[in-house]
Amino acid sequence: MTHLEIKWPDAMVEQVRAARGRLERAGEALRAMSLEQRLQSTARILGDWTAPDSPWRRELVTAFAADSPFHEDTVREGLDAALRAWKPEELIACVRRELAAVLESDDVVLSPFDWTAVLAGGTIPMPTMLSVLLPLILGSPVLLRETSNDGATAALLKRSLKAQNGTLARAFEHLAFAAEDVAFDTLLEAPCIVATGSDETIRSLSSRLRPSQRFLAYGHRFSIGVLGPALEFDDEAIGQAAEGFALDVARWDQTGCLSPVVVYLVGFDPSAEKGFARTISRALEKVARKMPRGEITTAVAASHANERAEARMRQASGETSGDPPRQTMSFEGGDYTVILEANTEPRPAPLYRFLRLMPVDSLEKLARVLGPFSGQISNVAIAGFSPGEVDALRRSLFHFGASRVTEPGRLQTPPIDWPHDGMPLLTPIARFAQSG
Amino acid sequence: MNRSEIETDLLEWMKQTPWRADLVRFERLALALFRFQYEACEPYARFCRSLERTPRDIQRFDEIPAVPTGVFKEFDLCCFDLDATVKTFRTSGTSTDRRGRLRLDTLRLYEASLLSSLRETFLGDLRGKQPMLRFLSPSEEEAPDSSLSHMFATLLAAEGGAGSGFDLRDGQLDLDSLGRARQRAGQGGTPILILGTSFAFVHFLDATAKSPSDTWKLPEGSRVMETGGFKGRSRIVPREILRSELASRFGIPEISVVNQYGMTELGSQFYDSSWLDPDGPRRKLAPPWTRVRIVDPATGQDIAAGEVGMIVIHDLANTGSIAAIQTADLGRAVRDAAGETIGFDILGRSEGAEQRGCSIATDVMLDASLRETTT
Numbered sequence: 108m109t110h111l112e113i114k115w116p117d118a119m120v121e122q123v124r125a126a127r128g129r130l131e132r133a134g135e136a137l138r139a140m141s142l143e144q145r146l147q148s149t150a151r152i153l154g155d156w157t158a159p160d161s162p163w164r165r166e167l168v169t170a171f172a173a174d175s176p177f178h179e180d181t182v183r184e185g186l187d188a189a190l191r192a193w194k195p196e197e198l199i200a201c202v203r204r205e206l207a208a209v210l211e212s213d214d215v216v217l218s219p220f221d222w223t224a225v226l227a228g229g230t231i232p233m234p235t236m237l238s239v240l241l242p243l244i245l246g247s248p249v250l251l252r253e254t255s256n257d258g259a260t261a262a263l264l265k266r267s268l269k270a271q272n273g274t275l276a277r278a279f280e281h282l283a284f285a286a287e288d289v290a291f292d293t294l295l296e297a298p299c300i301v302a303t304g305s306d307e308t309i310r311s312l313s314s315r316l317r318p319s320q321r322f323l324a325y326g327h328r329f330s331i332g333v334l335g336p337a338l339e340f341d342d343e344a345i346g347q348a349a350e351g352f353a354l355d356v357a358r359w360d361q362t363g364c365l366s367p368v369v370v371y372l373v374g375f376d377p378s379a380e381k382g383f384a385r386t387i388s389r390a391l392e393k394v395a396r397k398m399p400r401g402e403i404t405t406a407v408a409a410s411h412a413n414e415r416a417e418a419r420m421r422q423a424s425g426e427t428s429g430d431p432p433r434q435t436m437s438f439e440g441g442d443y444t445v446i447l448e449a450n451t452e453p454r455p456a457p458l459y460r461f462l463r464l465m466p467v468d469s470l471e472k473l474a475r476v477l478g479p480f481s482g483q484i485s486n487v488a489i490a491g492f493s494p495g496e497v498d499a500l501r502r503s504l505f506h507f508g509a510s511r512v513t514e515p516g517r518l519q520t521p522p523i524d525w526p527h528d529g530m531p532l533l534t535p536i537a538r539f540a541q542s543g
Numbered sequence: 544m545n546r547s548e549i550e551t552d553l554l555e556w557m558k559q560t561p562w563r564a565d566l567v568r569f570e571r572l573a574l575a576l577f578r579f580q581y582e583a584c585e586p587y588a589r590f591c592r593s594l595e596r597t598p599r600d601i602q603r604f605d606e607i608p609a610v611p612t613g614v615f616k617e618f619d620l621c622c623f624d625l626d627a628t629v630k631t632f633r634t635s636g637t638s639t640d641r642r643g644r645l646r647l648d649t650l651r652l653y654e655a656s657l658l659s660s661l662r663e664t665f666l667g668d669l670r671g672k673q674p675m676l677r678f679l680s681p682s683e684e685e686a687p688d689s690s691l692s693h694m695f696a697t698l699l700a701a702e703g704g705a706g707s708g709f710d711l712r713d714g715q716l717d718l719d720s721l722g723r724a725r726q727r728a729g730q731g732g733t734p735i736l737i738l739g740t741s742f743a744f745v746h747f748l749d750a751t752a753k754s755p756s757d758t759w760k761l762p763e764g765s766r767v768m769e770t771g772g773f774k775g776r777s778r779i780v781p782r783e784i785l786r787s788e789l790a791s792r793f794g795i796p797e798i799s800v801v802n803q804y805g806m807t808e809l810g811s812q813f814y815d816s817s818w819l820d821p822d823g824p825r826r827k828l829a830p831p832w833t834r835v836r837i838v839d840p841a842t843g844q845d846i847a848a849g850e851v852g853m854i855v856i857h858d859l860a861n862t863g864s865i866a867a868i869q870t871a872d873l874g875r876a877v878r879d880a881a882g883e884t885i886g887f888d889i890l891g892r893s894e895g896a897e898q899r900g901c902s903i904a905t906d907v908m909l910d911a912s913l914r915e916t917t918t
Contacts, residue, residue, distance in 0.1 A: 405873055408840035409853040413611040413871050420614045423593035424586045 119290035126280040130248040133277040150195040170259035177401040192520040201524035219246030224297035228304040232260040248278035328485035332370035338491030351515025353390035368456035384447040391443040400442040410457040544575040573604035583622035609867035615643035632690035656860040664814035673704030679739025734764035742777035760794035770803035810860030826877040826886030
């Protein structure tokens with residue numbers, strides 16, 4: 108007797124295969140365009156999204172907010188601020204810089220991957236948009252697996268591509284399915300893969316790929332603030348820094364890698380530390396009136412409740428730390444928490460507008476405090492230092508892997524050519540060939 | 544009531560079998576214990592005063608301030624002179640200075656509570672019959688500050704029969720000794736009870752995956768108890784899958800695989816109902832000297848049955864420490880058809896993990912610093 112085993116095709120696997128087939132055909136047309144044509148078309152599309160009154164951006168605000176835990180006003184402000192910081196001309200300049208060898212020599216050419224798989228992650232639309240546009244510039248069609256938190260960006264991006272250039276639009280497909288779906292394996296057959304996710308996800312993906320596959324991963328990072336003693340007696344500057352950090356914390360409810368989770372107060376007197384804690388608490392309350400915090404899950408609420416209770420216990424205990432002695436102080440509002448810690452002991456970062464302030468005696472001590480976080484720091488906002496101190500601090504922060512140093516209020520709005528996780532924009536996903 | 548009187552009453556209560564719930568008795572003891580702990584533990588008293596909830600302000604047990612488990616890493620929350628400490632249990636961790644600790648000046652109540660729960664919900668018909676007990680965990684000699692190892696040692700001394708012992712040594716699972724114990728139990732046709740950490744059971748499943756199907760079949764009446772998480776110790780296996788795979792590998796029904804919910808900061812533990820009440824929904828059972836509340840994290844108020852909230856535990860066995868503990872775990876109260884609460888479900892802490900995207904997960908800052916101190 109013959110044992111027959113029938114394997115039914117998985118619907119999502121079939122969809123991925125079909126999309127891949129379409130992309131391979133679309134890729135030929137995409138590569139028939141010159142690099143310059145692809146770049147100019149992409150820059151125009153970017154212009155459509157970043158224009159002062161972009162209808163695409165307006166539509167994304169509504170569509171994204173409808174299906175996300177963020178408040179619509181937070182989405183609007185976040186998208187407006189981040190996308191308006193992206194300049195099409197800076198994208199063009201960046202591409203010319205990074206691909207100079209291709210543009211200036213006949214010997215070096217681009218050899219685009221047949222297709223690129225983009226595994227979106229996180230809660231914010233901008234990284235997804237950029238991850239799609241960059242391979243298209245290089246001539247590699249894109250299959251995007253959408254994040255479960257964002258079912259709006261990909262469809263709108265596709266429509267905006269179509270409005271500018273049908274060839275680019277046909278070279279972009281998007282699908283949504285769970286990581287456990289067998290279709291995921293089909294996606295991982297791509298010759299080039301771009302992924303955003305937790306360190307655990309990245310490790311797991313990496314172990315499933317062949318060495319010959321190109322893999323660009325954006326893992327977990329966090330951003331910080333550093334305020335110097337020059338601010339201590341300047342109420343106006345203190346107020347500006349507090350308002351800037353409040354905005355950085357409120358944007359995307361602190362869920363992105365550009366969100367500050369701790370602000371180090373360097374060389375502040377304990378009374379000035381308390382003053383800054385009160386000022387930033389007021390600023391967070393004020394910004395919440397314009398950008399209310401979105402819904403938080405019960406797990407996040409439990410995490411906040413625990414961290415608040417722990418801080419209250421430290422505060423109530425009366426225990427002090429350091430010289431001069433400092434005590435933990437908690438400042439709580441409906442939508443925010445500020446904990447002024449007595450020391451720099453690392454503590455969990457519950458996010459969703461939960462900020463810790465930590466006192467540090469000097470820049471030398473700050474370097475020791477940041478040492479363990481080397482490679483995990485994304486952006487840093489600084490203020491209140493002399494020009495000489497700024498130079499030294501920048502060098503130190505770059506040494507610890509920070510990829511951008513800016514000022515309070517600008518953490519969440521990097522330019523389009525910001526070296527995300529310290530990498531160039533295009534070359535990590537580009538393939539080059541040389542003749543001669 | 545002073546502490547001694549409270550403990551005498553509790554010890555009497557713990558002796559009762561079957562368990563007898565008594566809210567009036569619980570409330571009386573809980574309020575008396577709160578008054579004692581407020582007077583005896585200054586950090587806790589300060590915490591209560593900061594919340595304006597002192598013994599004068601409180602009429603009901605659910606008004607007693609609960610301390611988050613995390614503060615056990617920073618404070619010695621005990622109601623006696625540190626010199627009187629006879630045992631210190633520590634939470635698992637990679638760095639000693641960030642591990643939570645529970646100091647005890649007596650083990651009498653702790654042991655009475657753990658034995659009562661194990662006998663009521665897990666041993667059942669085997670109580671007093673000295674069954675063979677095998678433990679997939681290090682012995683107390685190897686892990687003197689592990690509350691789980693102490694629990695197993697206590698159970699072994701009180702109920703363990705011939706052939707009982709530990710099968711995890713120097714971090715290695717000793718499959719040979721476990722196999723010999725299984726064979727011996729099989730020959731006698733007597734039940735064997737295997738208790739251990741969840742990750743040790745995962746290693747067991749991995750190590751025996753290719754064994755012929757009946758190799759690990761246990762005699763009728765045998766059962767398994769697993770507890771704890773997986774983080775960093777083994778691959779992560781959903782609880783239901785682990786249960787099903789253990790039942791299959793050992794050839795026992797799934798009701799015989801019981802999970803324990805416990806933590807170092809508590810003097811009592813909570814076991815699945817499946818052995819005691821095989822026909823009812825699987826849930827965690829609370830001993831009568833404990834109360835498990837499911838609260839809204841934002842308000843601290845109890846929420847409706849069936850809704851998900853944060854777990855707060857009032858454990859009267861914690862006489863020398865703090866009885867009211869706020870956990871970071873999520874749970875849901877389980878009620879019967881008549882609306883009576885009959886237990887609770889644990890839903891873990893992972894909800895929303897994906898939401899964080901490229902930002903740091905809650906513990907990343909902590910983890911990074913720990914890596915630094917341990918490498």
